[in-house]
Amino acid sequence: MSECVRVTMLGNFTLQLDAQTVDSNSNRMRKVWLLLAYLIYNRNHRSSQTQFLELICRDGEEIEDYTGRLKALFYRTRTLLNQLGEKAGHELIVYKNGSYEWNNDYPVWLDVEEFDQLCNAAAREQDEDARLDLYLRAFAIYQGDFLAKLSMESWVMPITAYYHQMYLTGVEQALAILETRGDWKTAENLCRRALVIEPYSEAIYQYLMRCLIAKSDRPGARIAYEQMSEILFENFGIMPSEESRALYREASREKNDQSMHIGTVRDQLREAEVAEGAVLCEYDFFKLLYQVQARAILRSGEVIHIALLSLHGQDDKPLSRRSLDCAMDNLQGVTMRNLRLGDVVSRCSLSQLIIMLPQANYENSGMVCQRIIKAFYRQYPHSPVEIRFSVQPLEPKIQNNH
Numbered sequence: 001m002s003e004c005v006r007v008t009m010l011g012n013f014t015l016q017l018d019a020q021t022v023d024s025n026s027n028r029m030r031k032v033w034l035l036l037a038y039l040i041y042n043r044n045h046r047s048s049q050t051q052f053l054e055l056i057c058r059d060g061e062e063i064e065d066y067t068g069r070l071k072a073l074f075y076r077t078r079t080l081l082n083q084l085g086e087k088a089g090h091e092l093i094v095y096k097n098g099s100y101e102w103n104n105d106y107p108v109w110l111d112v113e114e115f116d117q118l119c120n121a122a123a124r125e126q127d128e129d130a131r132l133d134l135y136l137r138a139f140a141i142y143q144g145d146f147l148a149k150l151s152m153e154s155w156v157m158p159i160t161a162y163y164h165q166m167y168l169t170g171v172e173q174a175l176a177i178l179e180t181r182g183d184w185k186t187a188e189n190l191c192r193r194a195l196v197i198e199p200y201s202e203a204i205y206q207y208l209m210r211c212l213i214a215k216s217d218r219p220g221a222r223i224a225y226e227q228m229s230e231i232l233f234e235n236f237g238i239m240p241s242e243e244s245r246a247l248y249r250e251a252s253r254e255k256n257d258q259s260m261h262i263g264t265v266r267d268q269l270r271e272a273e274v275a276e277g278a279v280l281c282e283y284d285f286f287k288l289l290y291q292v293q294a295r296a297i298l299r300s301g302e303v304i305h306i307a308l309l310s311l312h313g314q315d316d317k318p319l320s321r322r323s324l325d326c327a328m329d330n331l332q333g334v335t336m337r338n339l340r341l342g343d344v345v346s347r348c349s350l351s352q353l354i355i356m357l358p359q360a361n362y363e364n365s366g367m368v369c370q371r372i373i374k375a376f377y378r379q380y381p382h383s384p385v386e387i388r389f390s391v392q393p394l395e396p397k398i399q400n401n402h
Contacts, residue, residue, distance in 0.1 A: 005084075005092070007040055008111045010163070011144025017084040024149055031056050032077050037147055038155065039077075039093065040110065043102035052100070055155070074100050112163065115141045119170050128177055135174040139190065142167050144197065168198055175207045184211045199231055202244060209247040221251035229282070234325075237350045245284045278339035278355075280332070286346035286354060293356070294396035304358050304394040305365040309335065309372065311351040312386045319385065324351055327385045334376045339368070356394070365391045 006016040013033060014023035024033045038047070038055055053066055056073060078089025094103045102108075115138050122134035145151065146160040171194045178187040191208035198204065205228040212221035225240070225248040232238050240248075281289070293304055311327055313319040319327070328351065335345055335353055344356040357365050369389035376387060 004107050004109055006109045008143070009037065009041070009147050010111050010115060010142050011148060013037060013147055013149065015081070015084060017088065020084045022080060022083045029076060029080070030150075031073060032080055034150055034153060035073060036077055036080070037150060039100070039102050040108060041112070041159075043104060043108065046097075046101060047099065049099050070100075111141050111143075112146060114138075115163065116166070119166050122170065122173070132174055132177045135170050138170060139167070139174070139193070142197070164198070168194070168201060168204075172203060172207075175204070179207065179210065182214070184214050187211045188215070200235065202228060202232065202241060206244055206247060209244070209251060213247070213251055218251045218253075222248065225251065233347070233350065239283055248284070277336050277341065278343040278345050280336060280345050283346045283348050283354070286344060286348070286356070289344055289356065290394065293358070293394055297394065298396045302359065303361055304356065305360050305362060305391055306394055307355040307357060307365050307369050307389055307391045308348075309353045309355070309369065310388045310390075312388060314384055314386050319351075323384055327380075327383055328353075330380055330383070331372075331376055331387065334379060335372050338372045338375050362391055362393070 006014075008014045012023055012025060014021055015036075035052065035056060038052075049067075049070060052070055056070075074093065078093055081089035081092050084092075092103055092106060093100055118134050118138035118141070122131045122138065125131040125134060142163075146163050147153075147156050150156050151160055171190060175187055175190060178184075178190070187207065188211040191204050191211060194204050195201065195208070205224055208224050209221040212218070212224060225244065228244065229240050232240060290306070296302070297304060309331065311319070311324065311331065328347070331353060332345070332347070335355065339345065339355070342358055346354050348354040355368075357368060360368065366389070369391065373387045373389070377383070
């Protein structure tokens with residue numbers, strides 16, 4: 001038998017010996033794979049039979065024959081390993097001093113340990129070229145989170161979190177170097193790969209947007225922002241940071257290398273289609289419009305109100321995420337169809353729409369909300385939601401000259 005067993009646990013759990021491979025994708029014996037993972041990862045520390053039993057037994061589960069149960073499970077584990085070679089199971093797993101253990105006479109190359117060594121070496125490395133090379137080698141090994149299919153096991157979770165954070169820290173360190181060098185292609189590839197593993201990282205999305213803007217792919221940068229905004233909004237109910245919004249504004253800015261006639265500028269600013277109904281915009285742009293209008297009414301004295309439409313479960317019962325998302329989409333559609341040209345709408349949370357109503361007093365604004373609610377229930381009479389509204393005047397911030 002070969003002297004080295006190659007084991008991967010970052011992503012898919014596999015064992016390779018010579019030309020033979022076994023992996024957790026092709027086998028549904030969860031407890032066998034759980035036991036095998038624990039045995040290999042902790043191969044340098046002796047484990048007792050009690051620890052193995054705690055590993056494989058659910059809380060409160062009563063087992064009459066603990067020794068027999070464990071013996072049967074190790075038999076199945078050895079049988080699995082025999083796919084790597086004749087008698088491989090008995091050679092790799094031995095019974096010694098009253099317990100089972102991995103036979104360390106056969107060295108193991110474990111991707112987790114290699115990844116850890118490379119990242120730690122990179123963090124200590126002073127030379128930028130060498131540090132980047134070490135990080136890129138580490139990222140090539142990180143094919144996914146630690147024991148992804150066993151991620152809910154109590155002993156797996158802290159290890160998963162540790163290496164996941166190590167990966168993200170390394171990615172941001174490497175991206176900072178690549179950005180300084182202007183290596184946008186490598187940086188973009190690294191960002192996209194990292195976002196598969198960590199789709200909620202706003203920092204990595206910001207790197208991706210800067211890469212795409214630097215490559216003159218402004219539409220791509222806008223798409224990246226919209227994807228990030230949707231993910232953050234749907235999963236955490238939060239808006240992107242000011243830094244992300246600034247990048248989006250930069251990506252949305254038309255870049256003109258030559259001076260233009262005012263007619264050309266006007267044509268670029270004009271809407272592509274004939275204007276109908278209200279304007280739907282991102283909350284960031286709604287905020288900007290609010291601030292512009294607040295400044296304007298200091299001079300004009302014009303009356304502007306904002307209205308907030310909020311969705312609740314009937315009798316304040318919690319709504320499922322699916323019901324909430326569906327109702328919000330329906331409410332947005334009804335709202336847009338029941339507003340005037342010049343009104344502005346934006347989603348400001350998972351369950352709320354904010355509306356700006358120029359030239360509308362308090363009573364008229366309330367009537368607009370009531371009209372939208374009636375139209376909603378007329379179109380969706382069986383919807384499980386209750387819609388509430390509130391109206392407030394748009395108020396400018398008055399400067400204190402004292």
